[in-house]
Amino acid sequence: MHLAGRHAERLALGEERSQAREQLALYAGALKTLIDRYGALPAVLALDPELRQALARGEEPDAAARQRLNLKLERINGAARSSTLELLDRDGLAIAASNWRLPTSYVGHNYAFRPYFQQTRQQGTGRFYAVGVTSGIPGYFLSNAIHDEAGAFLGAIVVKLEFPELEREWSRSPDLLLVSDARGIVFIANRPGWRYRELEPLDAEDRAELAATRQYDRQPLAPLRQRTLDRFDDGDRLARVDGPEGQADYLWQRLALPGDGWTLHLLRQPATANGARIASLAAGGAWLALAFLGLLLHQRWRLARLRRRSREELERLVEQRTEALRTAQEGLIQAAKLAALGQMSAALAHEINQPLTALQMHLGSLRLLLEAGQTEQARQALPRLDGLLHRMSALTGHLKTYARKSPGGLRERLDLERVVEQALQLLAPRLRGGQVEIVREPPRATPAWVAGDAIRLEQVLVNLLRNALDACAGHPAPRIQLALVRDGGDWLLTVADNGGGIAEADLPHVFDPFFTTKPVGDGLGLGLAVSYAIVHELGGRLSAANRDDGALFTLRLPASEDPR
Numbered sequence: 001m002h003l004a005g006r007h008a009e010r011l012a013l014g015e016e017r018s019q020a021r022e023q024l025a026l027y028a029g030a031l032k033t034l035i036d037r038y039g040a041l042p043a044v045l046a047l048d049p050e051l052r053q054a055l056a057r058g059e060e061p062d063a064a065a066r067q068r069l070n071l072k073l074e075r076i077n078g079a080a081r082s083s084t085l086e087l088l089d090r091d092g093l094a095i096a097a098s099n100w101r102l103p104t105s106y107v108g109h110n111y112a113f114r115p116y117f118q119q120t121r122q123q124g125t126g127r128f129y130a131v132g133v134t135s136g137i138p139g140y141f142l143s144n145a146i147h148d149e150a151g152a153f154l155g156a157i158v159v160k161l162e163f164p165e166l167e168r169e170w171s172r173s174p175d176l177l178l179v180s181d182a183r184g185i186v187f188i189a190n191r192p193g194w195r196y197r198e199l200e201p202l203d204a205e206d207r208a209e210l211a212a213t214r215q216y217d218r219q220p221l222a223p224l225r226q227r228t229l230d231r232f233d234d235g236d237r238l239a240r241v242d243g244p245e246g247q248a249d250y251l252w253q254r255l256a257l258p259g260d261g262w263t264l265h266l267l268r269q270p271a272t273a274n275g276a277r278i279a280s281l282a283a284g285g286a287w288l289a290l291a292f293l294g295l296l297l298h299q300r301w302r303l304a305r306l307r308r309r310s311r312e313e314l315e316r317l318v319e320q321r322t323e324a325l326r327t328a329q330e331g332l333i334q335a336a337k338l339a340a341l342g343q344m345s346a347a348l349a350h351e352i353n354q355p356l357t358a359l360q361m362h363l364g365s366l367r368l369l370l371e372a373g374q375t376e377q378a379r380q381a382l383p384r385l386d387g388l389l390h391r392m393s394a395l396t397g398h399l400k401t402y403a404r405k406s407p408g409g410l411r412e413r414l415d416l417e418r419v420v421e422q423a424l425q426l427l428a429p430r431l432r433g434g435q436v437e438i439v440r441e442p443p444r445a446t447p448a449w450v451a452g453d454a455i456r457l458e459q460v461l462v463n464l465l466r467n468a469l470d471a472c473a474g475h476p477a478p479r480i481q482l483a484l485v486r487d488g489g490d491w492l493l494t495v496a497d498n499g500g501g502i503a504e505a506d507l508p509h510v511f512d513p514f515f516t517t518k519p520v521g522d523g524l525g526l527g528l529a530v531s532y533a534i535v536h537e538l539g540g541r542l543s544a545a546n547r548d549d550g551a552l553f554t555l556r557l558p559a560s561e562d563p564r
């Protein structure tokens with residue numbers, strides 16, 4: 001703020017300074033013109049024979065001659081518009097003056113002590129600014145020596161110029177204008193109270209001289225207290241001044257006037273304070289904004305870091321838990337697998353052992369029959385062996401269906417309707433033999449697309465249909481109902497029969513491996529278990545329920561989009 005204020009101040013001051021300098025030159029010019037105008041007057045008057053004569057006479061002029069002189073000087077003074085004209089004799093005594101009528105008349109007074117008189121006596125001309133000892137009015141005294149034909153000094157003619165008019169004219173200026181003499185004493189000022197101020201301290205010698213010449217006579221001289229705040233390279237300065245109007249800051253410029261060692265001063269109150277304040281405020285605002293922005297960004301950064309950290313922490317936790325769960329799950333799966341393997345092995349061993357033992361027995365008796373040459377009986381025993389082998393191959397057939405697993409899972413797009421067709425064809429001989437009525441809906445206009453493996457899905461349907469056939473085998477009018485409907489994103493295929501249904505207690509177990517209610521040799525209890533597993537793998541579900549006079553199996557498979 002400070003720097004911005006200063007910078008703005010400097011910029012504005014720079015402009016003011018150049019303006020003020022121009023003004024200063026104008027004022028100096030006016031002062032010079034005024035003095036120059038009267039500069040020649042004493043020289044011309046010094047040649048006046050009447051004045052010369054009056055001084056040359058050697059003795060006191062008579063009253064009439066004095067009066068004539070007074071009148072003459074009065075006339076000339078009026079015409080020249082100078083302040084006063086006076087004629088001094090060789091001793092400095094005023095023998096005639098233009099102000100002879102006034103009580104402050106110079107006539108009869110001796111001015112030998114005035115420096116301008118001494119200068120005139122010595123050099124022929126004199127100049128001096130002083131407060132009139134008689135009139136008390138300050139003025140500029142210009143004097144010229146009057147010589148006789150032989151060149152001897154007879155006296156001096158003195159013009160006094162006063163500056164009230166100049167001061168009045170200058171007082172219209174908004175600036176403070178001062179003229180100081182060589183000692184730094186202000187003798188012209190355009191504001192009251194500024195005259196007779198010492199700009200620089202006077203020493204004892206100066207004071208003694210002032211007293212001798214009575215330059216400022218009885219005027220009290222007071223020092224002007226001031227302090228330089230800032231100094232510019234061309235001598236201008238910014239000063240705090242204790243003036244008669246109180247303390248104020250001024251841009252202070254000075255211009256030396258040629259001749260008498262006078263200096264013209266121009267003091268201007270810079271109008272920059274406001275601009276500078278605005279600039280500092282703006283700079284302050286900008287800094288504050290920057291600071292807040294910084295804070296905001298810092299805060300956001302910290303918040304983001306905190307969020308990132310807690311997110312990372314959370315992610316780590318989730319990962320840990322997931323890992324733990326996965327381990328637990330894998331353990332469970334492994335245990336379940338082992339349990340299933342054990343169960344399966346036991347059941348399989350039991351299921352296969354039975355026909356194997358029977359086969360062994362039958363083969364033994366077959367050998368005996370053949371050894372005994374009873375070929376006919378031996379032939380009769382063969383179908384039993386066939387039956388046992390058939391049973392064993394059926395067992396492995398089921399397992400093979402389930403084990404049929406294309407790597408990555410074969411997933412072709414199938415029309416479920418076509419799968420049903422295929423299964424019915426496979427079972428055609430049994431259906432015909434059992435006189436079973438197959439109830440189907442009219443063929444669908446659009447295919448019921450599902451994704452899966454045709455052979456395995458056919459196997460599922462064959463299992464369901466075979467069970468239904470088994471169930472309604474004893475019914476006088478066996479009937480199997482097939483329906484295919486769309487349910488949201490799934491296809492539902494239902495297989496219902498009128499075979500009396502499943503016992504309530506068995507319902508939860510029908511999908512268990514080796515669960516069967518059929519007599520030994522007929523059921524393996526694997527059909528539904530394998531079907532369940534196949535459907536499950538395809539992302540579908542197989543469920544069993546009782547309806548009316550029979551069982552209802554529902555196969556649910558997710559629909560696949562129309563390939564078109």
Ligand code: ADP
Pocket residue numbers: 463467468469471497499500501502506510515516517518522523524525526527528529551
């Ligand atoms: P299996 O046919 O070799 O017995 P499944 O797994 O196919 O083996 O069937 C298991 C059991 O479920 C059957 O023994 C039977 O008790 C019951 N079951 C299956 N389908 C039907 C059905 N449509 N009606 C009545 N019971 C059924």
